[in-house]
Amino acid sequence: MLLSAELNNALNEQVGHEFGASLQYVAIAAYFDRDNLPVLARHFYQQATEERDHAMRFVKFIVDADGNLAIPAIPAPRSQFSSAQEAVQLSLDWERTVTQQINALMDRAIKENNHIARNVLEWFISEQLEEMASMELLLGMVRRAGDAGLLLVESHLAREGLGGPSEGEAENG
Ligand SMILES: [Fe+2]
Numbered sequence: 001m002l003l004s005a006e007l008n009n010a011l012n013e014q015v016g017h018e019f020g021a022s023l024q025y026v027a028i029a030a031y032f033d034r035d036n037l038p039v040l041a042r043h044f045y046q047q048a049t050e051e052r053d054h055a056m057r058f059v060k061f062i063v064d065a066d067g068n069l070a071i072p073a074i075p076a077p078r079s080q081f082s083s084a085q086e087a088v089q090l091s092l093d094w095e096r097t098v099t100q101q102i103n104a105l106m107d108r109a110i111k112e113n114n115h116i117a118r119n120v121l122e123w124f125i126s127e128q129l130e131e132m133a134s135m136e137l138l139l140g141m142v143r144r145a146g147d148a149g150l151l152l153v154e155s156h157l158a159r160e161g162l163g164g165p166s167e168g169e170a171e172n173g
């Protein structure tokens with residue numbers, strides 16, 4: 001057995017969290033889309049795809065490690081937001097929570113001396129650093145711009161993205 005029952009369960013939970021993030025980002029993208037902010041919408045649709053890729057990475061690992069895949073129920077995402085700032089703040093909070101979840105998975109892998117799991121989780125540890133940094137940057141921009149300045153955020157995003165390797169990696173999966 002490459003996976004203990006506990007680690008297998010925790011990984012199944014994480015598959016749910018990653019699919020949940022994907023749904024949440026689709027809902028946020030749709031909010032921006034309706035609000036005529038196509039660049040922010042595109043950014044969050046991309047984030048949604050990236051989160052689905054994360055879920056699939058965990059699925060692949062569970063299957064490769066001969067574990068049992070059991071995808072949990074995914075809670076409905078939030079779809080109503082009072083401002084762009086609120087939507088981006090929710091995303092940053094989500095990324096921080098996921099970082100704690102990944103850290104807890106890593107703690108367990110270390111405790112169990114599961115080196116294969118540790119190796120898989122290393123990738124997620126670095127990914128979370130990038131995702132928190134870019135979401136924090138976006139929140140700072142949106143906060144500074146205020147509602148009236150969102151078109152400036154749009155043109156900046158369109159021109160330069162949020163920097164960092166996570167942007168380009170979205171397409172490569
Ligand atoms: Fe993720």
Ligand SMILES: [Fe+2]
Nearest residue numbers: 021051095131
């Ligand atoms: Fe993420």
